[in-house]
Amino acid sequence: MPTATKTRKPLGDQGPVAEQFETMGQQRDANRLGMWMFLGTELLLFGGLFGAFVTYRVIHAEGFAEAAGHLDLTLGALNTALLLTSGLTMALTEQMSRAARPKATFWLLVATIAIGALFIVIKGHEWYKEYQEQLMPVLGLPFSYPGEQPEQAELFFNFYFVMTGLHALHMLVGLGVLGVIATVAWRWRNPPRIARQVQISGLYWAFVDVIWVIVFSLLYLSRV
Amino acid sequence: MSTPSLEQRWPRDHYLSGGFRLRDWLLTTDHKRIGWLYFASITFFFFIGGIAALLIRLELITPGGDLLSPDTYNQMFSMHGIIMVWFFLIPSIPNTLGNFLIPMMIGARDLAFPKLNLLSWHVYTIGALFVVLTVLLGAVDTGWTFYTPYSTLFTETAVLAAATGVFVVGFSSILTGINFMVTLHKMRAPGMSWMRLPLFAWATYATSLIMILATPVLSITLLLIAVERLFGIGIFDPALGGDPILFQHLFWFYSHPAVYIMILPGMGVVSELITCFARNSVFGYKSMVISIMAIALFGFLVWGHHMFVAGQSMYAGVMFSLFSFLVALPSAIKTFNWTATLYRGRILLTAPMLYAFSFIGLFTIGGLTGIILAAMAIDVHVHDTYFVVAHFHYIMVGGMVTAYLGGVHFWWPKMTGRMFSELWSKVAALALFIGFNLTFFPQFILGYLGMPRRYHEYPADFQLLNVMSSLGAGALAIGYLLPLVYLTWSLFRGKPAGANPWGATGLEWQTSSPPPKHNFVQIPRVSEPPYAYRNQDQETTG
Numbered sequence: 001m002p003t004a005t006k007t008r009k010p011l012g013d014q015g016p017v018a019e020q021f022e023t024m025g026q027q028r029d030a031n032r033l034g035m036w037m038f039l040g041t042e043l044l045l046f047g048g049l050f051g052a053f054v055t056y057r058v059i060h061a062e063g064f065a066e067a068a069g070h071l072d073l074t075l076g077a078l079n080t081a082l083l084l085t086s087g088l089t090m091a092l093t094e095q096m097s098r099a100a101r102p103k104a105t106f107w108l109l110v111a112t113i114a115i116g117a118l119f120i121v122i123k124g125h126e127w128y129k130e131y132q133e134q135l136m137p138v139l140g141l142p143f144s145y146p147g148e149q150p151e152q153a154e155l156f157f158n159f160y161f162v163m164t165g166l167h168a169l170h171m172l173v174g175l176g177v178l179g180v181i182a183t184v185a186w187r188w189r190n191p192p193r194i195a196r197q198v199q200i201s202g203l204y205w206a207f208v209d210v211i212w213v214i215v216f217s218l219l220y221l222s223r224v
Numbered sequence: 225m226s227t228p229s230l231e232q233r234w235p236r237d238h239y240l241s242g243g244f245r246l247r248d249w250l251l252t253t254d255h256k257r258i259g260w261l262y263f264a265s266i267t268f269f270f271f272i273g274g275i276a277a278l279l280i281r282l283e284l285i286t287p288g289g290d291l292l293s294p295d296t297y298n299q300m301f302s303m304h305g306i307i308m309v310w311f312f313l314i315p316s317i318p319n320t321l322g323n324f325l326i327p328m329m330i331g332a333r334d335l336a337f338p339k340l341n342l343l344s345w346h347v348y349t350i351g352a353l354f355v356v357l358t359v360l361l362g363a364v365d366t367g368w369t370f371y372t373p374y375s376t377l378f379t380e381t382a383v384l385a386a387a388t389g390v391f392v393v394g395f396s397s398i399l400t401g402i403n404f405m406v407t408l409h410k411m412r413a414p415g416m417s418w419m420r421l422p423l424f425a426w427a428t429y430a431t432s433l434i435m436i437l438a439t440p441v442l443s444i445t446l447l448l449i450a451v452e453r454l455f456g457i458g459i460f461d462p463a464l465g466g467d468p469i470l471f472q473h474l475f476w477f478y479s480h481p482a483v484y485i486m487i488l489p490g491m492g493v494v495s496e497l498i499t500c501f502a503r504n505s506v507f508g509y510k511s512m513v514i515s516i517m518a519i520a521l522f523g524f525l526v527w528g529h530h531m532f533v534a535g536q537s538m539y540a541g542v543m544f545s546l547f548s549f550l551v552a553l554p555s556a557i558k559t560f561n562w563t564a565t566l567y568r569g570r571i572l573l574t575a576p577m578l579y580a581f582s583f584i585g586l587f588t589i590g591g592l593t594g595i596i597l598a599a600m601a602i603d604v605h606v607h608d609t610y611f612v613v614a615h616f617h618y619i620m621v622g623g624m625v626t627a628y629l630g631g632v633h634f635w636w637p638k639m640t641g642r643m644f645s646e647l648w649s650k651v652a653a654l655a656l657f658i659g660f661n662l663t664f665f666p667q668f669i670l671g672y673l674g675m676p677r678r679y680h681e682y683p684a685d686f687q688l689l690n691v692m693s694s695l696g697a698g699a700l701a702i703g704y705l706l707p708l709v710y711l712t713w714s715l716f717r718g719k720p721a722g723a724n725p726w727g728a729t730g731l732e733w734q735t736s737s738p739p740p741k742h743n744f745v746q747i748p749r750v751s752e753p754p755y756a757y758r759n760q761d762q763e764t765t766g
């Protein structure tokens with residue numbers, strides 16, 4: 001538990017600057033720019049997938065729209081709400097860490113992690129349901145689709161599993177990072193450093209949110 | 225600048241002094257040492273890829289298939305292409321010379337993220353070794369392009385492992401690109417404004433931009449192939465209504481820009497060499513910068529010229545053809561500017577300058593034949609023939625590898641503190657130029673006459689030209705092996721170079737050779753534009 005006595009260490013103390021930099025300001029700018037660029041590359045990674053999906057969505061408009069109707073919109077929407085909420089708690093974490101408030105920082109991080117984990121659980125449940133309904137054309141599992149165009153539907157579900165799977169993978173990485181930062185925040189040794197780390201990982205978490213919103217709109221919302 | 229006699233003394237403390245245990249290398253975060261790590265890795269891969277190439281050329285001496293079976297032949301050109309493109313040429317100049325020079329050229333102590341830099345090397349080397357092993361053992365036969373549906377549905381070779389490995393190596397590219405871009409944005413010394421950056425730094429900037437914009441798309445494409453082979457999740461499977469042409473679009477969306485990853489750094493190097501040995505400021509600095517950036521950005525609009533006959537719509541073809549013509553313009557501007565820089569310069573025919581001249585000549589031929597290929601009607605005739613093979617080798621090998629060697633010779637005294645044999649280096653440069661043309665010029669003719677690429681047999685009529693090409697490959701091999709010998713020799717016996725043996729401008733020449741651990745004793749202040757050669761003999765020191 002972070003103790004109250006360590007709380008109000010002033011943020012003027014910036015800690016040691018890494019040897020390749022001249023000032024802490026330069027170091028902070030560099031880290032932030034690096035993270036933004038990294039997120040740009042991540043966006044492009046998903047961008048290739050989105051581009052491919054949209055192409056097929058246009059070519060096989062009917063089959064895809066119908067297949068989308070077989071996804072669980074309620075669970076998808078619930079997950080969207082959850083993830084956006086975790087975006088809020090993460091943003092608050094950032095504020096609290098900058099205000100040098102260890103308790104609030106720590107517990108908000110825990111809340112973010114908990115909501116993120118819940119998202120994964122719901123996602124897993126959804127996948128399990130699809131597996132039971134034989135809508136999981138993976139590893140040669142049987143795929144029996146009740147609708148008109150089973151081939152196109154299979155293509156749709158292929159995309160569905162790749163997209164949600166890749167997103168879930170990013171979530172897991174994010175959860176791992178947040179877990180590490182939560183332990184660091186618990187100890188509360190170097191507040192300015194924690195504030196910087198929270199900011200950088202907050203960027204990543206926001207990115208995972210944004211990607212989900214796109215995935216959700218493409219897969220769940222563009223139905224008949 | 226201090227007096228020559230002082231500078232001739234070997235610096236007491238430098239980045240190579242102390243620390244020759246394995247862990248001082250494998251765990252170093254010094255960008256200069258990491259540059260050396262890359263040198264070691266890419267040289268190793270270059271020679272493996274080279275052996276595959278020699279086997280191909282040996283097979284093609286006779287019209288019949290006698291040395292290699294058809295399957296082995298397919299594996300050879302796949303291995304050659306995969307290694308040369310991904311594990312040699314893409315990291316070549318940026319990760320070796322770029323690593324070594326970028327911080328020094330802008331007056332910084334290191335890259336912005338030294339640990340990330342080390343991680344890039346580990347990721348690259350482990351990934352690449354993994355691929356080489358799987359390609360050797362698993363007999364990958366798809367070519368470096370991994371076209372679907374052959375790669376996903378038909379071939380029974382280790383495509384999954386190879387694609388995964390190339391995917392992993394892509395992360396190294398991305399991390400390096402981010403590192404360079406952040407460094408160039410945030411770590412320039414006082415007074416080093418954007419318009420004072422050496423062109424090599426600009427070229428590295430543009431290259432990094434392409435690396436981070438294009439590589440992720442290749443990553444996802446390879447991932448989709450891996451997923452299709454591993455889980456049976458068909459994204460490109462025609463039976464489901466999937467489209468193999470989509471794969472080609474995604475692949476070339478990366479791989480055409482990637483060909484500029486494989487030439488821009490060479491252009492950067494040549495700009496440094498030409499200015500130094502013409503003792504002249506570069507002609508049209510601004511237009512050079514604009515051209516570099518234009519190539520990087522417009523290079524993203526032309527990928528469809530690889531697919532004129534693959535079934536894309538005619539209108540798409542027309543647009544891609546038009547943009548391809550346009551993207552040749554900035555390259556032409558650069559070529560004119562190099563030539564104009566020579567005008568009224570004091571030209572010194574050193575070995576690096578010979579490499580630079582080779583570059584200009586060979587790159588021009590490669591670029592002009594690119595324009596021929598970008599004309600749709602002609603491409604229908606020469607697509608997938610040796611004409612294409614000759615075109616891209618003129619640029620990638622004649623251009624980029626030549627520039628790479630020129631750069632290595634130019635900065636060798638800085639990196640090692642030693643000079644190499646003048647005579648032998650000129651012999652090597654000449655062997656390269658002659659060997660290269662003998663190898664690849666006949667291939668233009670072969671292709672134009674209709675010899676397709678990627679076959680292990682051919683009609684007897686084509687034999688003479690093929691024999692010429694194979695002989696040339698031998699001469700070329702000598703051109704590549706010689707530097708290995710005399711450069712290694714110079715490490716031990718070369719005479720001390722001093723800080724600035726060529727009399728070059730640029731911050732990297734203002735510090736001792738080899739440089740101290742953090743490059744500069746004091747961070748320099750910049751008050752001059754680059755290439756302030758005053759068209760006269762610069763004082764050379766040492």
Ligand code: HEM
Nearest residue numbers: 483486487529530548552591594595597598607608616619
């Ligand atoms: C002057 C600008 C250029 C133009 C207009 C151009 C045009 C083309 C065209 C139209 C093709 C396709 C030919 C075919 O497959 O039928 C092609 C192939 C190729 N070009 Fe270029 N090119 C240019 C510059 C470059 C550069 C700078 C590089 C590399 C450093 C390069 C590397 C390649 C490669 C590797 C291929 C063959 C890819 C394959 O099928 O394996 N090109 N080029």
Ligand SMILES: [Cu+2]
Nearest residue numbers: 480527529530
């Ligand atoms: Cu191209």
